[in-house]
Amino acid sequence: MSRKVTEFVCESCGAKALKWAGRCNACGEWNSLKEKSIGSHKAGWVASEIIARNLDEIPSVESEERWQTGVQEFDRVMGGGFVKGSIGLLGGTPGVGKSTLILQLLSRIAKTNREVLYISGEESASQIKQRANRLVIDQKNITILIESNLEKIIACLNDVKPAFVVIDSIQTLFSDQISSSAGSVSQVRETASLLMQHAKTTATSVLLIGHVTKEGDIAGPRTLEHMVDYVLYLEGERKEQHRMLRCVKNRFGNVNEIGLFKMTGKGLAEVSQPNRLFADRFSSDDPGTSIFAANEGTRTLFLEVQVLVGDTHQPHPARTTMGMDRNRLQVILAVLEKHLRMDFSKNDIYVNLAGGFRVVEPAIDLCLIAALLSSHLNRSLPVESVFWGEVALTGEFRTVPSLESRLHESERCGFKNAYVPVFKDTKLHKKISNLNIVPVRDVQHLMDLIG
Numbered sequence: 001m002s003r004k005v006t007e008f009v010c011e012s013c014g015a016k017a018l019k020w021a022g023r024c025n026a027c028g029e030w031n032s033l034k035e036k037s038i039g040s041h042k043a044g045w046v047a048s049e050i051i052a053r054n055l056d057e058i059p060s061v062e063s064e065e066r067w068q069t070g071v072q073e074f075d076r077v078m079g080g081g082f083v084k085g086s087i088g089l090l091g092g093t094p095g096v097g098k099s100t101l102i103l104q105l106l107s108r109i110a111k112t113n114r115e116v117l118y119i120s121g122e123e124s125a126s127q128i129k130q131r132a133n134r135l136v137i138d139q140k141n142i143t144i145l146i147e148s149n150l151e152k153i154i155a156c157l158n159d160v161k162p163a164f165v166v167i168d169s170i171q172t173l174f175s176d177q178i179s180s181s182a183g184s185v186s187q188v189r190e191t192a193s194l195l196m197q198h199a200k201t202t203a204t205s206v207l208l209i210g211h212v213t214k215e216g217d218i219a220g221p222r223t224l225e226h227m228v229d230y231v232l233y234l235e236g237e238r239k240e241q242h243r244m245l246r247c248v249k250n251r252f253g254n255v256n257e258i259g260l261f262k263m264t265g266k267g268l269a270e271v272s273q274p275n276r277l278f279a280d281r282f283s284s285d286d287p288g289t290s291i292f293a294a295n296e297g298t299r300t301l302f303l304e305v306q307v308l309v310g311d312t313h314q315p316h317p318a319r320t321t322m323g324m325d326r327n328r329l330q331v332i333l334a335v336l337e338k339h340l341r342m343d344f345s346k347n348d349i350y351v352n353l354a355g356g357f358r359v360v361e362p363a364i365d366l367c368l369i370a371a372l373l374s375s376h377l378n379r380s381l382p383v384e385s386v387f388w389g390e391v392a393l394t395g396e397f398r399t400v401p402s403l404e405s406r407l408h409e410s411e412r413c414g415f416k417n418a419y420v421p422v423f424k425d426t427k428l429h430k431k432i433s434n435l436n437i438v439p440v441r442d443v444q445h446l447m448d449l450i451g
């Protein structure tokens, strides 16, 4: 005999409870618990259908099952293109270019005669048409559907049987089975999970587009990250031209590579020779600027770090960072205060990475310290110089991965000096003969070199 089973889900944070309560135990929101029936899509399972199989018998994902889009900056990030039957998430702030990128990719996939379906709950058909015209893409084989009701979408999928589906965006979808409004955590999670079931049973590839809030979470549906096969983020400042595509999760490949694009009048263009892109003023001798050799996947990018150290007029001096972690700046200031006996308590400090780029590797420490000291002392750093290395709490610089490739690229791009942590491989000095390699022991040594 079937029994109606229900649970209560918080619309604010997605937490589940067995009993209704006026206030969510997990996030403290009032009146956010909504009743939801469960068991409906678990119905029909019988023990005899559950078969455990030997790992040997499971077919591997062959390279033929990947769909290369031909957009190399994208395919590289994905480890060779979309995997057939996979479900993924593309996040980004509104206006960064998600719909643009995806329409360009869809036209590439459609070129191989695969039926692709673009479902939009945000824009009208004529708006999408306008964008497609602007992008000058091949529009054959791209089917569009303006719909946000999940049940209707699934019916359409069963009808059209597309090979690839894009949902733009997951926050606009709603299912009749859930009472909360579109965009709430329970709607986002439930619609995504029903779409996932459809994708897995029909081997349809699905890409969900999700808006990200300022804090960087995919608004509400952070819970989606663990459900999907891959998670991509399109990053960049709206006022800047460049866009970075980052893969933060990939069940079918690695997550180190980034894709670089430029927003143009005809959509996103690939940037395949990016070395000096973000450091075009590399020979600048303005105090407070330095060049960092960033290691991004298989590439080295040269980025300009800008620091402004000024007198504060507030009780709590400003510590503002754009493009890097603020806590890292705090640690670095503590190291300098301790080991160089400097006092920054009367200084506002602003850090900016030119071009809207974001760096997470600690290798930026040495470069940041150089720019900080340069601004503080109002003394310019040697021109045509590049810096990298991680700082330890003891004030010493530690070597970081990809030393050789960073040195090679710095030499190839015409830099004259590289300020790097002390390293053991003496042969490197001979190999890299056109670059003056300056090993830096610790923060005091750096101060002596540039001060």
Ligand code: TYD
Binding pocket: 092, 093, 094, 095, 096, 097, 098, 099, 100, 101, 131, 134, 135, 263, 264, 265, 266, 267, 268
């Ligand atoms: P869009 O793809 O709509 O962003 P999202 O889907 O992430 O919200 O892109 C929005 C911005 O991109 C918009 O401000 C206009 C700009 N844009 C161009 O500069 N060139 C183009 O060819 C297109 C299509 C958009």
Ligand code: MG
Binding pocket: 098, 099, 100, 122, 168
């Ligand atoms: Mg959009």
